[in-house]
Amino acid sequence: MLTFGAAAENEIEDVARFLRGIFGSALDHAPFRTGVLRWKCFAPHPLWSGSRSYVYRDGETIRAHGCVTPIEWMHAGGVTRTACVVDWAADRSAPGLGMLLYRGVAQMLDGLTGIGGSDDAIRVLPRAGFRQIAEMPVFTRVIRPLALHWNRPLDWKTPIRLARDWRRALRPLSAPGPEWRAQRVDRFDAWVAPALPEPGRPSPVVSRRSSELLNYWLDCPAAAMEGYRVHGPAGQSAYFLVSKRDGECRICDVGVSSADAAAWNAAIALAVRTAAADRAVRVVKMATSAALMGRALTSLGFHIERREPVFYWDSSKKGSPEGELSMTFAENDFFYLR
Numbered sequence: 365m366l367t368f369g370a371a372a373e374n375e376i377e378d379v380a381r382f383l384r385g386i387f388g389s390a391l392d393h394a395p396f397r398t399g400v401l402r403w404k405c406f407a408p409h410p411l412w413s414g415s416r417s418y419v420y421r422d423g424e425t426i427r428a429h430g431c432v433t434p435i436e437w438m439h440a441g442g443v444t445r446t447a448c449v450v451d452w453a454a455d456r457s458a459p460g461l462g463m464l465l466y467r468g469v470a471q472m473l474d475g476l477t478g479i480g481g482s483d484d485a486i487r488v489l490p491r492a493g494f495r496q497i498a499e500m501p502v503f504t505r506v507i508r509p510l511a512l513h514w515n516r517p518l519d520w521k522t523p524i525r526l527a528r529d530w531r532r533a534l535r536p537l538s539a540p541g542p543e544w545r546a547q548r549v550d551r552f553d554a555w556v557a558p559a560l561p562e563p564g565r566p567s568p569v570v571s572r573r574s575s576e577l578l579n580y581w582l583d584c585p586a587a588a589m590e591g592y593r594v595h596g597p598a599g600q601s602a603y604f605l606v607s608k609r610d611g612e613c614r615i616c617d618v619g620v621s622s623a624d625a626a627a628w629n630a631a632i633a634l635a636v637r638t639a640a641a642d643r644a645v646r647v648v649k650m651a652t653s654a655a656l657m658g659r660a661l662t663s664l665g666f667h668i669e670r671r672e673p674v675f676y677w678d679s680s681k682k683g684s685p686e687g688e689l690s691m692t693f694a695e696n697d698f699f700y701l702r
Contacts, residue, residue: 366422366461368468370415371429373406379417382426386453395451395701400586404450404697405431407583410576418469420454420461428454428461432469433696435477436572439563439685443572446477446676448696463492470679479696480672494675498689500653503666505636509533512646515611535665537637540630543597546638552578552591552603558621559594559602561690565623566656568687571695573619581605581616586700592638594631596621602631606639607699613639615650616699617692618657625656632660651698654690 371379376398383389383396394400405417411434420428430449437444449469454462470476478489479500490496506512509529513522552575561570582589587607594602602620606613620631632650639648650666652658653674674691676684693699 366420366427366458368420368465369418371405371417371419371426372415373402375417376401376406378426379405379419379429382429383451383453386455394586395697397586400584400700401431403583403585404433407580409434409580410574411436411572418465420458420465420468422458427458428465430462430465430469435691435695437569437685437689438561438572439569439687441685444682444685445474447473448477448479450697466492466677467679470677474678474680474682475684476677476679477695478675478677479691479698486673489675489677492677493679494677496673497676497684498653498674498691500651500672500674500691501658501668502649502651502670502672503658503661504647504649504669505661505664505666506533506647507640508646512611515646532665532667537640538629538633538664540633540637541597544594544630544634546592546594546604546634549591549593551575551582555593555601556603556619559619561619565620566628566654567690569685569689571691573617578603578605578617581694581699584700587614592635594620594634596627596630600627602627602634604631604635604638605694606635607693608642608645609700611644611646613642613645613648614693614699615639615648617694618650625659628656629660629663632657633664636664649693651693652690653688653692655688657690657692 380396389396416432418430419426431451433448435446506529513526556575560573582591587609590606592604600622604618605616607616615635620627639645678684
């Protein structure tokens with residue numbers, strides 16, 4: 365008999381085995397390591413109480429799994445509770461079970477969000493009731509092209525790619541101005557409050573942030589995480605959070621205490637220059653659905669690597685929030701996946 369419910373932390377090895385079996389992953393595959401699963405499924409989260417690992421079981425056997433990554437959108441109409449479901453997998457012998465798991469999670473929320481995904485997922489989601497409400501471009505800037513391509517498989521296109529990236533890398537990185545400076549921090553606390561997003565800064569619809577949530581991301585064991593406090597002129601402040609792995613630095617999240625575009629440009633420029641100062645970093649990436657942040661990245665010489673569709677399933681029939689949506693790498697597992 366099939367049953368739906370939350371997995372307990374003492375079942376973490378069963379969950380890991382199931383996921384590795386479905387995806388054909390090696391034992392050392394980072395997202396399915398015990399420590400990483402414990403963090404994303406069971407560590408305390410400010411937007412969710414208890415386990416975030418949900419399964420369908422056939423008796424004691426796991427047949428489907430999904431991990432909830434909670435999101436709260438703040439907007440003029442109030443708050444919309446949603447989530448992405450990562451590590452979504454179902455036994456191929458039980459067709460339709462993956463969608464039943466989605467429905468089980470959706471009953472606990474106003475709706476579900478999907479960002480990008482495989483070609484199959486992008487085809488399936490609209491048929492399951494999701495509709496595209498935005499897109500999230502992934503912006504990229506190569507910092508050290510020779511080191512980047514030296515560590516990749518070589519083929520006949522390598523010289524072409526190297527020349528392209530070398531040309532882009534020659535463009536100097538903009539300086540944020542002498543009054544802007546970044547200070548690395550071990551934890552986020554009350555100082556970050558003025559820079560946390562609110563409706564209208566940077567977009568009419570923003571994802572909730574808090575020092576507790578930023579610290580949760582900072583604890584991610586799947587990448588080298590760094591948090592920064594930014595001091596600006598005239599009492600302006602900001603923060604940024606980055607992840608590093610395999611020579612790539614991802615700017616996971618940025619917040620600024622002002623709605624002024626110049627302040628956002630300066631804070632993002634400072635984040636990029638801080639990332640580039642690490643000699644091990646070969647490329648810097650950031651994903652954002654906010655136009656203001658996208659313009660800042662474009663002005664810094666970033667190009668759009670790809671555009672991830674953002675889907676929403678209004679399972680509660682409350683309607684989706686109106687206005688431009690601001691989300692980043694931090695909304696699901698993009699910031700620590702390869």
